[in-house]
C-alpha cells in the first residue's frame with residue numbers, strides 16, 4: 222500500500238498548477254492524459270513528479286484531441302482520469318467533450334484560461350467561458366466551476382471528480398493563468414479525513430464476466446439513425462442535467478441585500494469585486510457583489526433573489542461580454558439596466574471597479 | 583434467432599444480419615476478427631472501439647464491450663483504455679479515411695509510442711459512409727465523387743502506404759501487415775498474430791485489410807473482386823511487414 226499523498230491538514234504556499242496536481246492526487250485520480258500548453262504545463266510537471274510515488278500514471282499524447290479522447294477512454298474503463306489544458310488546447314478538446322456530453326462520460330478537465338482569440342497570450346483571460354460552457358456541437362450539458370483562489374482550485378478539483386462521477390456529467394474546473402502561476406497559501410487535506418467521500422468510479426467498459434453470457438455487453442454509441450431516436454436520447458440527457466442542476470449550482474453573495482448596484486463577476490475577478498464592494502461601502506455607497514461559482518449550470522434562482530432589490534447591475538469580466546451574455550439569458554425578463562465593464566484578456570483591479578462606479582455617479 | 587452455422591461465437595446474434603451493404607468487405611473483416619477472438623478465448627477481455635465511417639455500424643456487432651467513438655478518434659480512445667487498464671485487449675477498428683486522414687496523427691503517434699493496442703484498418707479506397715469521396719487510399723486515376731475526372735496524383739498525391747509507414751516507425755516487437763478480403767485465411771492469421779502481439783505485450787499491432795465498397799465503386803460482384811485482387815494490389819502489397827522476433831525485409 223502506498224501512502225496517502227496528503228495526511229492531516231497542511232498549509233502550503235505554492236502555485237495554482239501545483240495545487241491542481243496535489244488535489245487530483247488527493248482525490249484519487251489514477252491517470253492524467255495531457256499535452257503541453259502554457260499556462261497549464263506545471264499541472265503535468267508536478268503530476269509526473271508525484272504520480273509514480275503514489276502509483277498513478279501519465280500519458281503525454283500527440284495533441285489535445287488525443288488527450289481529451291484518451292481521457293474518455295480512461296474514464297470509460299473505470300479510472301478516475303483527468304486532463305488539463307488552455308486556450309487553443311481547450312478548442313481542440315471540445316470535440317471529445319461533446320462525446321462525453323453525449324455518452325455521459327464523467328471526464329474532469331482543468332482549464333487555465335489564457336488570452337484569446339487564437340494563440341494570443343499565455344498569460345491570462347476569462348475568454349474561455351463560452352467555449353467551456355457551450356463548446357462543440359452540444360447543448361452545454363456540462364458542469365463548470367469557476368475558481369477564484371488556490372483554496373478553491375484545491376477544493377473544486379476534488380469536487381469535480383465527485384460531481385462528474387455522481388451525475389455522469391463532464392466537469393470542468395475553470396481557472397486562469399493568474400491562478401495557475403501565482404503563489405498563494407492554502408490548506409491541503411485528505412478529502413476522506415474531512416468527511417468528503419469520494420464517489421466510487423465504475424467500469425463502464427471492460428467489466429468482469431463473459432459478455433452476452435454472464436452479462437449484457439456494454440455497447441456505447443453516439444450515432445443515431447433517426448431524429449426521433451436522437452430526440453429521445455437528448456431529451457433524457459437534458460432532463461437528467463436539469464434534474465441535477467439544483468444540487469450542483471453554487472454562488473456567493475456580498476452585501477446584496479440592500480445594494481443599489483450589484484457587481485457581477487466570476488473567477489479571479491471576484492476578488493477585485495469583493496474588495497471594491499468593501500471600499501465603496503466604506504465610502505457610504507450601497508454596492509453589492511454576486512458571484513456565480515458554477516457558470517454551468519448557472520445559479521439562476523439565487524441570482525434573481527440576490528438582485529431583487531437592486532436598481533442596476535454591472536458585469537465585470539476579463540472578456541468581451543461572455544459572462545454578460547450568460548447573465549442576460551439567465552435572468553431574462555429582468556428590466557434593470559445592465560452595464561458591462563469588459564477587459565478582454567486583461568486583469569481587473571478593485572481600484573478600476575471603484576473608479577468605474579464612482580465616475581458614473 | 584438460430585445462429586448461422588458459420589457465425590463466430592463472439593458475434594452478437596441479436597444484431598445480425600448486419601447492416602453493411604451486400605458485398606461489402608467490412609463484414610468479412612469483422613468475421614475474421616470474430617474468429618480470432620474466439621480462437622484466442624479473449625472475448626471477456628476485449629474492448630472493441632469503432633470509428634465513424636461504415637465501421638460505426640459495428641458498435642453492437644460483438645458480444646464484447648464496445649465504444650463507438652468519433653471520426654478518426656478511435657485510436658486515442660482505445661489508447662486511453664489500455665493505459666488505464668493494461669489487462670484489457672483493446673481493438674481499434676476504422677476506415678482508411680479515419681486512420682490515414684483525419685486520425686493520421688493518432689495512428690502515427692500510437693505507432694511511435696508502440697502502444698499495446700491492435701488497430702485494424704479497412705482500406706476500401708474511398709470514404710464509404712459519406713458517399714464515395716476520395717480517400718488517402720484512392721488509386722491514381724480513380725473516379726470518386728470528389729475526383730470525378732479521376733484522382734490526379736500531381737494535385738492530390740499518391741495513395742497512402744499505411745502499413746509501410748507504420749512499419750517504418752515502430753520498433754522491434756510490433757506487428758504490421760496488409761491482408762485482403764480476397765484471402766480470408768491469411769487475413770485471419772494476420773489479425774490473430776496482431777492480437778497475440780498485444781497479448782504478449784511486445785508492441786503496437788496494425789493490420790490493414792484491402793476491402794470492397796461495391797456501393798460506391800458501383801461494381802458488380804465480378805468487378806468488385808477484380809478491383810480488390812488486381813487493381814488495389816498494384817499499389818498495396820499484401821503481406822507481413824513486421825513480425826515480432828523476425829528480421830525485417832525478409
Ligand SMILES: Cc1ncc(C[n+]2csc(CCOP(=O)(O)OP(=O)(O)O)c2C)c(N)n1
Pocket residue numbers: 634635636637653676677678679680681704706708709710711712717
Ligand atoms: C469531424 C468529422 N468530419 C467529417 C465527418 C463525416 N464523415 C463521416 S464518415 C466519413 C468518412 C468515412 O470514411 P472511412 O474512414 O474511409 O470509412 P468507410 O466508411 O469508408 O469505411 C466522414 C468524412 C465526421 N463524422 N466527423
Ligand code: SF4
Pocket residue numbers: 601602603605606607608636706710711794795796797798
Ligand atoms: S458504403 Fe461501402 S463500405 Fe459502406 S457499407 Fe456500403 S459497401 Fe460497405
Ligand SMILES: [Mg+2]
Pocket residue numbers: 635677678679704705706707708709710717
Ligand atoms: Mg474508407
